[in-house]
Amino acid sequence: MEKDISQAVIRRMPRYYRYLGELLDEGVERISSNDLSNRMKVTASQIRQDLNNFGGFGQQGYGYNVQYLYDEIGKILGLDRQHNIIVIGAGNLGQALANYTKFEKLGFKIVALFDVNPELKGKSVRDIPILMLSELDDYCANNQVDIAALTMPKSKADSIAQKLVDLGVMAIWNFAHVDLDIEKNEDVVVESVHLSDSLMQLSYNIVKNSK
Amino acid sequence: MEKDISQAVIRRMPRYYRYLGELLDEGVERISSNDLSNRMKVTASQIRQDLNNFGGFGQQGYGYNVQYLYDEIGKILGLDRQHNIIVIGAGNLGQALANYTKFEKLGFKIVALFDVNPELKGKSVRDIPILMLSELDDYCANNQVDIAALTMPKSKADSIAQKLVDLGVMAIWNFAHVDLDIEKNEDVVVESVHLSDSLMQLSYNIVKNSK
Numbered sequence: 410m411e412k413d414i415s416q417a418v419i420r421r422m423p424r425y426y427r428y429l430g431e432l433l434d435e436g437v438e439r440i441s442s443n444d445l446s447n448r449m450k451v452t453a454s455q456i457r458q459d460l461n462n463f464g465g466f467g468q469q470g471y472g473y474n475v476q477y478l479y480d481e482i483g484k485i486l487g488l489d490r491q492h493n494i495i496v497i498g499a500g501n502l503g504q505a506l507a508n509y510t511k512f513e514k515l516g517f518k519i520v521a522l523f524d525v526n527p528e529l530k531g532k533s534v535r536d537i538p539i540l541m542l543s544e545l546d547d548y549c550a551n552n553q554v555d556i557a558a559l560t561m562p563k564s565k566a567d568s569i570a571q572k573l574v575d576l577g578v579m580a581i582w583n584f585a586h587v588d589l590d591i592e593k594n595e596d597v598v599v600e601s602v603h604l605s606d607s608l609m610q611l612s613y614n615i616v617k618n619s620k
Numbered sequence: 621m622e623k624d625i626s627q628a629v630i631r632r633m634p635r636y637y638r639y640l641g642e643l644l645d646e647g648v649e650r651i652s653s654n655d656l657s658n659r660m661k662v663t664a665s666q667i668r669q670d671l672n673n674f675g676g677f678g679q680q681g682y683g684y685n686v687q688y689l690y691d692e693i694g695k696i697l698g699l700d701r702q703h704n705i706i707v708i709g710a711g712n713l714g715q716a717l718a719n720y721t722k723f724e725k726l727g728f729k730i731v732a733l734f735d736v737n738p739e740l741k742g743k744s745v746r747d748i749p750i751l752m753l754s755e756l757d758d759y760c761a762n763n764q765v766d767i768a769a770l771t772m773p774k775s776k777a778d779s780i781a782q783k784l785v786d787l788g789v790m791a792i793w794n795f796a797h798v799d800l801d802i803e804k805n806e807d808v809v810v811e812s813v814h815l816s817d818s819l820m821q822l823s824y825n826i827v828k829n830s831k
Contacts, residue, residue, distance in 0.1 A: 419824050423817035427797070450799075487823035501716030508712050509815070511797065517819050556822065580826050582819065586638070586722065588661075598829050600822035602813065604720070606634035608728050608793065611767065611811035612698035613630050615791050618809050 414462045421459055422482055424449065429479040441472035492517050493553050494582070497569055498561035499524035499532075499539045502584060506558055507534040517556070521548060524561075549576040558582040567591070625673045632670055633693055635660065640690040652683035703728050704764050705793070708780055709772035710735035710743075710750045713795060717769055718745040728767070732759060735772075760787040769793040778802070 428449055432440060446453040460478075463485055483489055494512075496503045499522040506512070507519050522539045529539045540548060548554070557573045559566055559581060566585035573581065574597055583589055583601040592599045639660055643651060657664040671689075674696055694700055705723075707714045710733040717723070718730050733750045740750045751759060759765070768784045770777055770792060777796035784792065785808055794800055794812040803810045 416821075419821060420817075422824070423814070423820040424799075426820065427817075450804075485824065486820045487827035488820065492823055492826070501712050501719050505712030505716050506815075511816060512819060515816060515819065517823070555826065579829070580822055582822055588635075593661075596829070598822060598825040600818055600825070602815065602818050603634070604717075604813065605722060605726060606631075606638075607811055607813050608723060608726065608767075609634040609637065609697045609699065610627075610630060611791060611793055611809060612703055612728070613633070613696065614809040614811070615703070615766065616698035618790070618807070 418459050418462055421451075422486055425456075425459070426479065426482045426486060426488075429475055429482065432475045433479060437475055439472050440475055445473070488516050490516060492555040492580075494519045494556045494558055495545075495548070495554050495578075496522045496558045496560060497524075497542070497545075497573075498522075498559065499526070499529050499534070500560065503558070503560040504534050506560065507537050510535075519558075520552065520554070523548075545572070546576060549573075549578065554578050556580040556582055558584065560584045563587040629670055629673055632662075633697055636667075636670070637690065637693045637697060637699075640686055640693065643686045644690060648686055650683050651686055656684070699727050701727060703766040703791075705730045705767040705769055706756075706759070706765050706789075707733045707769045707771060708735075708753070708756075708784075709733075709770065710737070710740050710745070711771065714769070714771040715745050717771065718748050721746075730769075731763065731765070734759075756783070757787060760784075760789065765789050767791040767793055769795065771795045774798040 428445070442453040442456045446456055449456070463481070494517055496506055496519060499507075503522050503524070507522055512519065519537055522534065522537060523542045523545055524539055525542045527541070530541055532539045554576075555578070557578045557580070559569060561569065563585040566583065566587055567590045570581055570583070570589045570591040574591055574594065579596060580598045581589065581591065581600070583599055584604070586603055586605050588601070589599055591597050639656070653664040653667045657667055660667070674692070705728055707717055707730060714733050714735070718733055723730065730748055733745065733748060734753045734756055735750055736753045738752070741752055743750045765787075766789070768781075768789045768791070770780060772780065774796040777794065777798055778801045781792055781794070781800045781802040785802055785805065790807060791809040792800065792802065792811070794810055795815070797814055797816050799812070800810055802808050
């Protein structure tokens with residue numbers, strides 16, 4: 410059933426998850442698609458359509474059970490398990506990622522950072538060790554690694570991504586400003602965060618708004 | 621003409637710009653939509669359709685002039701002017717943004733960081749000063765600020781975003797994991813980078829790929 414779900418729908422699911430989490434924090438147990446629609450500024454029919462992709466969850470006239478829907482979307486998003494993340498590049502961005510405690514609450518546990526800078530050897534961020542890139546093979550052989558976040562310069566991104574896949578890490582969270590060669594490999598999952606692209610999108614809308 | 625262009629098309633433009641920049645670096649002067657299609661892994665007809673939104677640029681049978689297309693897309697994206705950015709929050713992420721020299725090459729100049737931590741007072745990142753949040757009003761009154769990047773905790777995001785708009789900063793690059801109230805204001809441009817959402821998207825695809 411899930412195979413036909415578009416990435417556009419999937420891209421909206423984390424936002425549902427976030428809003429449902431806020432409702433839970435507020436003690437709300439049940440919500441109609443209309444009320445959820447008002448909060449999220451999307452149409453109620455969009456919400457019903459999106460959730461119907463996964464078989465519904467709502468009961469006509471009774472709205473959604475917030476906890477149930479939250480848990481089910483969590484399962485769809487793979488948040489019912491722990492994902493161990495290593496971060497390649499322990500510069501500001503790598504350390505910023507390691508400092509986000511929220512990722513851990515969602516089941517994404519950063520277990521190690523890697524860098525080539527010998528000055529960082531033996532240091533740690535929030536008790537997460539910074540290791541040398543030369544230790545990567547050993548580390549991957551002896552530890553479960555589910556995701557690698559790439560925060561080092563783009564000139565190194567392709568070779569490191571290939572190395573990671575050779576070591577069995579089949580999911581890449583890419584911050585390097587380049588499309589990775591490895592994206593051609595269908596067994597590898599790549600999600601890119603292109604900060605420059607996001608800035609350009611912003612400046613396009615600035616120009617458009619000023620007209 | 622531009623008013624009907626979908627955000628989906630706009631989201632693809634930075635990627636064109638990036639590939640055209642790489643072609644220029646390689647000394648390529650002219651490229652057919654087929655060759656560009658092969659490089660970018662999108663169909664040639666998609667490329668032609670996307671670029672036709674802005675009036676074309678190609679000449680039947682001659683392909684695209686790379687420099688011309690690069691410059692024109694740059695103008696569309698508002699890269700033919702300088703955008704001054706302030707960063708609210710001088711933690712790891714704020715400092716990581718300030719350290720990206722690439723943004724500057726694209727015309728996005730980070731001019732100051734702001735924080736509430738008195739230990740950061742008087743410090744700087746790449747000669748970009750870290751100022752105290754209490755200095756924000758004065759700074760905005762005396763300097764051109766086009767974009768504010770929000771990298772502080774989400775509990776403060778809405779109040780600071782509103783304050784920035786009151787100070788005349790009409791574009792927000794939001795890294796706080798929340799939809800800002802200010803997005804309701806049509807005069808304000810908001811572009812959000814939700815890192816947790818990106819991780820969830822990744823884990824969805826991990827689960828799907830493992831089935």
